[in-house]
Structures are given as structure tokens and as C-alpha cells.
Amino acid sequence: MRHLDWQMIPVHIALATVFTTTERIGGRTVDPFDQKMKDIPLNAICRTIEINLRQQLGERSVPPPVKPQDGCADVELFRC
DSSP: OGGGTTTHHHHHHHHHHHHHHHHHHHHHHSOTTSOSTTSOOHHHHHHHHHHHHHHHHTOSOOOOOOOOBTTBSOTTTSOO
């Protein structure tokens, strides 16, 4: 086992890098509905669905689509 001592250092560094990267990615994607700028714009998606359904039903009073402001599509709900 003594001849593998120095060779284990790169293996440990590689494993630590993989686990650290996985932890960071998991931390960013753990809650996609947290109402932050990089999260899923649910308000804009729901408004688009509502507009499409109302148009298919032939309604004339259709709400305007949500317009992004400062790169954030859900300004009404999210803290951008």
C-alpha cells in the first residue's frame, strides 16, 4: 500500500472536485420556484397559457402578456 500513497492525492482531488461541483449544482437547482431571478418564470408561463386558452375559446378580453423588466419575466411576483 505504501507505493500508492502519493498517487492517491490526484484521486482525492478529482473526487473532491466532483463532489463539490455536484453540491453547487444541487444548491442552485434545489428550489426552482424560489422567486429569484434565475428561477422558473411561472407567472409568465401561466399568463401565456391563460392567453392561449382564452383565444381558443374565442374571448375578446385577453390579458396582456407579462413583459420582462431588467431581465426578469416575473416582476409582479419575484424579487428581481
